[in-house]
Amino acid sequence: MLQVEGLSAGYGPITALHDVTLGADEGRITAVLGANGAGKTTLLRTVSGLHPARTGTVRLGGQDITRHSAEAMPALGMAHVPEGRGVITELTVEENLRLGGLARGRVKTADLDRVWSLFPPLDERRRAAASTLSGGERQMLVVGRALMSRPSVLLLDEPSLGLAPRIVTQIFELVRGLVREEGLAVLLVEQNARSALSVADRGVVLNLGRVVADDDAAVLAGDDQLRHAYLGF
């Protein structure tokens, strides 16, 4: 579904991504792992057009989207949930969701209803300001908002950040279910490698902007040397 080939990007004289090649297939979760500063967030930002690529290509369903702007991505079927969650706190819960639907032109009631049924805590607080939500509820809101645009590829940046382990498990299980039922392709960036590998089908390990491993999640989790060297567990 999503193919990244030879992608490089950087900030000024610093190169944050070197020749990165990876893919995210439909019906599978691909985890991108690595330490702080490995280039995980830059990878997602470059894929979704927030940050310019220096070389390489990004393809979505075969179409070259490397030079497309971030604004154009939702219409192409890509949804990016940024790091730090990206809830627009000044809007209500429902307004946040509606924005997600507008990305596809107009808001469909069926899409809204689906999010309400997926996330009952949000349903109870439709008209509440998003600023009043807890961390877990905010994560539900941004995932729900991404689903409103009916994406085929979902980019998730550190969904576990700052959440209690129980909530992390809940969110991961939910994503897992969506992938199974709707054939979504998920590219999941995580620093929390242990829980990411437990939910992912495939894992890609980045170190200083380069891919150092790309294999089945179970294989990566079983590779002691790799785990100690790059994943910290």
Place this chain on the structure above:
Amino acid sequence: MQQLVNTALGGITLGMVFAAFALALVMIWRSTRIVNFAQAAMAMVTTMLALSLIERGWSYWAAFLAALATGFVLGAVIERTLVRRVEGGPELNAVILTLGLFIVLTAGAEIVFGSDYRSFPVPFSLSGTEIGGTTYALTGFDIFTVVAVLVTMGLLLALFQFTDIGLRMRAAAHQQEVARLLGVKVGRMLTLGWALAAVVGSLSGLLIGGGSLVHPHYMESVVVFGFVAAVLGGLDSPAGAVVGGLLLGVTLSFVSGYVGSGLVALAALVVLVVVLMVRPGGLFSATTARRV
């Protein structure tokens, strides 16, 4: 009693105009974090244009609408061609740009329209209203002023709260990057924001100029009051701009009526200083401290 009512009525009318001007400032501040020092000059240009059209035989209403439409275009063009270049850059660049724009527009207006004082006619009675044998200082134009500002605010509120484009504009104003990821064309929203703010600013110019004398500097005395009203409300809050404008209008009206008209400008500054001392973020600020 009559004087009290007259002073209050005058204050409310004046406050409505301040509110409109402050609202224009707040709309631009919210969306682009720029204080638009050229607001007064932009309003002056469109008002002078309306007057020129009236002098050429246009009806007041046609000229009124033409001025608002020109304001819309002027705001959009200024954002697109000039402000876009300083957005996201150092704050001082934007300050210098809008100050420069203020000077250029004012000087340009003097060249195009001349610098004479000209009377701006309005199709309303400019004498007071008689209620129960007592004449109150509420003219037909005053009533129009209050209604026009209220209607404009109502329309803006409806646009922002109940339409898709309004939702997109709010998203772009609050979280540019997230808005982009949700497919919002942020640049267009900012242009539209400036255009709408310029319409509201033009409205305040037309209402201040109507029935009195206008010239390329007539808005400059309003600038200070408009800014005080906006800061009073918290600069971030449209509702605060309205309340701040009304509060300031009524306060200044009472100072002028009961203390002395020479102290009006001083009173505005006193109000500003007191508010900044007691609530530095403004009366309607969500946070108590503000990033400087």
